[in-house]
Amino acid sequence: MLTNEQKIQFNEIFEELGNNLDISETQHENAVKSYQAVGSWLSKEDSLLAKYNPKILTQGSFLLGTVIKPVNENDDIDIDLVCELTGKNESWTQKDLKKIVGDRLKQNDTYKEMLNAEGRRCWTLEYRKESKNKKEKYHMDILPSIISDGYSVLLTKAFSENIFEEVDKLAIRITDKESLNYSYDSDTENWLKSNPFGYGRWFFNRTAISTKKLFSLNESIKPAPKYQAEKLPLQRAVQILKRHRDIMFQGDVDKPISIIITTLSGRSYNGEENIVDAIKNIISNMHLHIAEKFDLSSNKKIKYIANPVNKEENFADKWVEHPKRETNFYKWLEQVRIDFDSIFSKTQGLQFINESMQKPFGESLTTKTFSSYGTKKLEQRKQGGLKVATVTGTIGSSGKTIQNHNFYGAKEKE
Numbered sequence: 578m579l580t581n582e583q584k585i586q587f588n589e590i591f592e593e594l595g596n597n598l599d600i601s602e603t604q605h606e607n608a609v610k611s612y613q614a615v616g617s618w619l620s621k622e623d624s625l626l627a628k629y630n631p632k633i634l635t636q637g638s639f640l641l642g643t644v645i646k647p648v649n650e651n652d653d654i655d656i657d658l659v660c661e662l663t664g665k666n667e668s669w670t671q672k673d674l675k676k677i678v679g680d681r682l683k684q685n686d687t688y689k690e691m692l693n694a695e696g697r698r699c700w701t702l703e704y705r706k707e708s709k710n711k712k713e714k715y716h717m718d719i720l721p722s723i724i725s726d727g728y729s730v731l732l733t734k735a736f737s738e739n740i741f742e743e744v745d746k747l748a749i750r751i752t753d754k755e756s757l758n759y760s761y762d763s764d765t766e767n768w769l770k771s772n773p774f775g776y777g778r779w780f781f782n783r784t785a786i787s788t789k790k791l792f793s794l795n796e797s798i799k800p801a802p803k804y805q806a807e808k809l810p811l812q813r814a815v816q817i818l819k820r821h822r823d824i825m826f827q828g829d830v831d832k833p834i835s836i837i838i839t840t841l842s843g844r845s846y847n848g849e850e851n852i853v854d855a856i857k858n859i860i861s862n863m864h865l866h867i868a869e870k871f872d873l874s875s876n877k878k879i880k881y882i883a884n885p886v887n888k889e890e891n892f893a894d895k896w897v898e899h900p901k902r903e904t905n906f907y908k909w910l911e912q913v914r915i916d917f918d919s920i921f922s923k924t925q926g927l928q929f930i931n932e933s934m935q936k937p938f939g940e941s942l943t944t945k946t947f948s949s950y951g952t953k954k955l956e957q958r959k960q961g962g963l964k965v966a967t968v969t970g971t972i973g974s975s976g977k978t979i980q981n982h983n984f985y986g987a988k989e990k991e
Contacts, residue, residue: 636773744775
């Protein structure tokens with residue numbers, strides 16, 4: 578059982594870990610400028626798409642504020658985007674729409690060079706840009722979609738009100754090469770439905786259960802959202818758990834997917850006001866939100882992790898076809914519990930906490946985290962705000978004030 582002082586210290590350390598997992602403001606701004614430029618190109622007057630007012634918005638971790646840097650700095654940052662079209666030509670099928678978006682991108686010499694092979698649902702642009710600090714690498718998955726008239730007003734309303742129950746109305750229609758009607762059906766009512774913004778609204782509802790401090794939801798769905806430096810406990814918990822996953826599986830394609838970690842974290846989170854309590858509660862209760870249902874196609878019970886805004890969608894549907902993914906998820910959940918139990922048992926000094934975090938989060942990230950944490954504590958000490966708990970010896974904001982020391986050598990006296 579952690580004391581209040583120990584919990585504060587661990588929370589500060591994990592907040593610093595999250596800070597170091599965040600993409601930089603420069604990376605954020607570069608990404609926004611890049612996808613805004615794509616939107617402008619798709620909507621130019623000479624584009625077949627122009628009359629349908631194409632807009633590019635973020636989805637996934639970029640929308641939720643849970644994006645993290647890759648373990649290997651040479652790997653790409655993933656940015657998921659939605660290309661919204663208000664209506665379409667009546668004769669266009671999913672295949673037609675997908676091709677028209679791709680062809681428009683290929684008409685731009687820059688995008689033509691960046692364009693990867695066509696994906697199941699998206700077109701992918703691979704960026705290799707130079708910033709002032711280091712080489713940045715990211716790729717953008719652009720999902721063509723159809724929305725109805727008035728959708729933008731509905732979306733703004735959903736993200737501006739404290740309570741919004743009708744998230745199903747935020748669903749969009751998307752292209753999917755694996756759909757049986759992909760090449761012949763022009764009726765969007767029969768196209769695959771997706772609801773990335775409804776999911777985002779659900780997630781933000783979960784983050785704000787018991788806290789007053791919440792960034793503007795409306796900001797997150799703007800074409801150019803501002804950089805979010807401060808994160809809420811659920812957002813930080815998801816980032817930290819995703820990093821643990823990445824270190825444990827090191828690129829294994831059968832690793833637990835982010836949407837499952839995010840969904841189970843959101844369902845398990847119970848309004849904890851700090852990262853420590855949030856993580857403890859999440860990893861203790863994740864398994865309770867995995868159901869079992871009888872599957873007629875396989876004639877057996879399967880695991881079911883329902884999409885919170887579409888109960889018919891099972892985020893664990895690939896576990897049937899790829900049983901290793903189910904095995905790996907439970908291996909990961911067991912290991913994350915073991916690792917956090919070990920970390921939280923280290924209450925006798927920062928060195929031991931540091932050592933316990935090296936393996937589950939990576940040596941480089943952990944070293945950087947404790948370096949920046951130490952720098953902040955040194956500054957806090959200089960300002961007279963650093964204290965030590967008299968019983969546990971934990972350094973924090975309560976207890977006996979640690980006096981700042983000025984060391985004067987002989988040269989300084991001369």
